[in-house]
Amino acid sequence: MKVSYYPGCSLHGTAKEYDQSVRSVSRALGIDLEEIEDWSCCGASSAHNTNFKLSIALPARDLIAAEKKALDVMVPCAACFNRFKTAEHHLCHDPALKAEVEEIVGGRYQGSVAIRNPIDIIANDIGLEALSAKVVKPLAGLKPVSYYGCLLLRPPEVCRFDDAENPVLLDKILNELGAEARPWSFKTDCCGGSLTISKTAIVTKMVDKLMKMAREAGANCLVTACPVCTANLDMRASKGAELPVFYFTELAALAMGQEGPEGWFKLHRTDPRPLLQGLGLL
Amino acid sequence: MKSFLEEVNEKINGVPIQRCYHCRKCSAGCPMTGAMEHNPNRVIKMIQMGRREAVLNSATIWLCVSCETCITRCPNEVDIARMMDVLREMAIGTGVGAKEKNILKFHEAFLANIRTGGRINEPMMMVHYKLKSGDLFSDMAMGIDMFMKGKLSLISPRTKDMRSVHRIFEKTKQS
Numbered sequence: 001m002k003v004s005y006y007p008g009c010s011l012h013g014t015a016k017e018y019d020q021s022v023r024s025v026s027r028a029l030g031i032d033l034e035e036i037e038d039w040s041c042c043g044a045s046s047a048h049n050t051n052f053k054l055s056i057a058l059p060a061r062d063l064i065a066a067e068k069k070a071l072d073v074m075v076p077c078a079a080c081f082n083r084f085k086t087a088e089h090h091l092c093h094d095p096a097l098k099a100e101v102e103e104i105v106g107g108r109y110q111g112s113v114a115i116r117n118p119i120d121i122i123a124n125d126i127g128l129e130a131l132s133a134k135v136v137k138p139l140a141g142l143k144p145v146s147y148y149g150c151l152l153l154r155p156p157e158v159c160r161f162d163d164a165e166n167p168v169l170l171d172k173i174l175n176e177l178g179a180e181a182r183p184w185s186f187k188t189d190c191c192g193g194s195l196t197i198s199k200t201a202i203v204t205k206m207v208d209k210l211m212k213m214a215r216e217a218g219a220n221c222l223v224t225a226c227p228v229c230t231a232n233l234d235m236r237a238s239k240g241a242e243l244p245v246f247y248f249t250e251l252a253a254l255a256m257g258q259e260g261p262e263g264w265f266k267l268h269r270t271d272p273r274p275l276l277q278g279l280g281l282l
Numbered sequence: 283m284k285s286f287l288e289e290v291n292e293k294i295n296g297v298p299i300q301r302c303y304h305c306r307k308c309s310a311g312c313p314m315t316g317a318m319e320h321n322p323n324r325v326i327k328m329i330q331m332g333r334r335e336a337v338l339n340s341a342t343i344w345l346c347v348s349c350e351t352c353i354t355r356c357p358n359e360v361d362i363a364r365m366m367d368v369l370r371e372m373a374i375g376t377g378v379g380a381k382e383k384n385i386l387k388f389h390e391a392f393l394a395n396i397r398t399g400g401r402i403n404e405p406m407m408m409v410h411y412k413l414k415s416g417d418l419f420s421d422m423a424m425g426i427d428m429f430m431k432g433k434l435s436l437i438s439p440r441t442k443d444m445r446s447v448h449r450i451f452e453k454t455k456q457s
């Protein structure tokens with residue numbers, strides 16, 4: 001299948017391993033990615049926190065660019081995904097705003113392409129069976145808790161993706177890869193998001209709690225699909241509280257026997273290699 | 283003259299906040315209440331009481347991380363997260379500024395960086411934030427570590443059509 005691809009700013013920077021693993025896994029699953037032409041930043045948290053119109057106009061620029069091709073858009077970053085879905089929601093429900101934003105951005109928005117995250121595309125379009133068929137190295141012994149975070153799922157009428165209180169798609173994917181996804185109650189609890197820079201102490205407290213709860217659930221790692229969550233979980237835990245964190249696509253690539261995982265794992269702050277080596281997965 | 287409540291409701295442009303009957307599901311699920319002066323549902327009551335100064339000058343409105351747990355659970359569909367966005371914009375717009383200065387400085391550095399290149403260049407954005415906030419040395423070790431791993435490239439691809447990006451910023455500039 002062919003989709004448009006919106007990496008977003010962090011996938012070219014601090015979330016490099018997410019971009020590379022998404023591309024690698026997509027290739028293996030027959031998903032052809034075509035990067036959106038001349039995309040710009042979605043505005044993330046900072047736009048909507050300070051300027052509503054800016055927060056809709058910035059993603060609208062990319063939505064209008066994406067509509068040049070009649071393809072669904074894969075958006076790996078949870079923040080970008082949420083901003084696109086929110087812009088889409090407001091543009092579809094508020095004709096006056098839509099007219100205003102079209103004038104600001106210069107172009108017409110038709111609402112013709114679907115904005116989707118890779119968990120959705122892999123689980124629902126490719127299918128769990130097709131994924132399972134590509135697994136050559138089942139991740140036996142790996143006990144992740146799936147950490148969806150906030151922005152993939154909420155508000156539910158905007159994101160329309162999995163259950164907002166107890167999502168399961170990521171758990172299903174991880175189980176197909178041979179891992180044992182541990183049940184826990186913190187799948188969608190906030191990590192502190194962008195306050196990681198200006199209020200680091202608060203984020204550390206929140207991350208430490210998640211780490212503690214992950215351990216109580218019998219997990220030896222956490223799995224994410226959001227660059228900010230990953231950065232927080234990977235870098236903000238107190239000394240001694242850390243558990244390794246993976247983007248789900250890194251694990252998918254590992255399970256499919258691809259080249260690349262070892263290089264990505266080196267980029268993590270909390271080194272996941274001892275865990276994987278101990279399980280004979282590396 | 284419009285009341286504070288009317289002003290806030292107009293900007294939210296959705297369910298009027300006085301529909302809140304203080305079941306406190308929002309506050310119970312909010313991850314930031316530990317650091318906030320007022321719980322989210324209390325902020326609604328304060329708006330109804332016209333306590334503009336207290337609300338716009340609070341750290342509460344800046345500590346909201348827009349996790350959207352509140353709106354997901356509110357039985358009356360009050361968009362509390364959007365209310366917080368509105369209050370932040372009002373605090374900026376009326377010249378009150380932010381009680382949590384560094385949080386606003388982060389947002390300003392972030393947006394200035396988009397205006398420059400169309401896409402965020404993370405290290406340049408961080409340098410800008412550090413200079414603005416005066417918080418020069420925290421996360422130094424982490425920054426160096428990431429730089430050595432090639433995660434903080436000083437040069438990153440920019441959006442080519444910068445005119446369209448500048449236009450968006452110009453036309454959405456708050457008066």
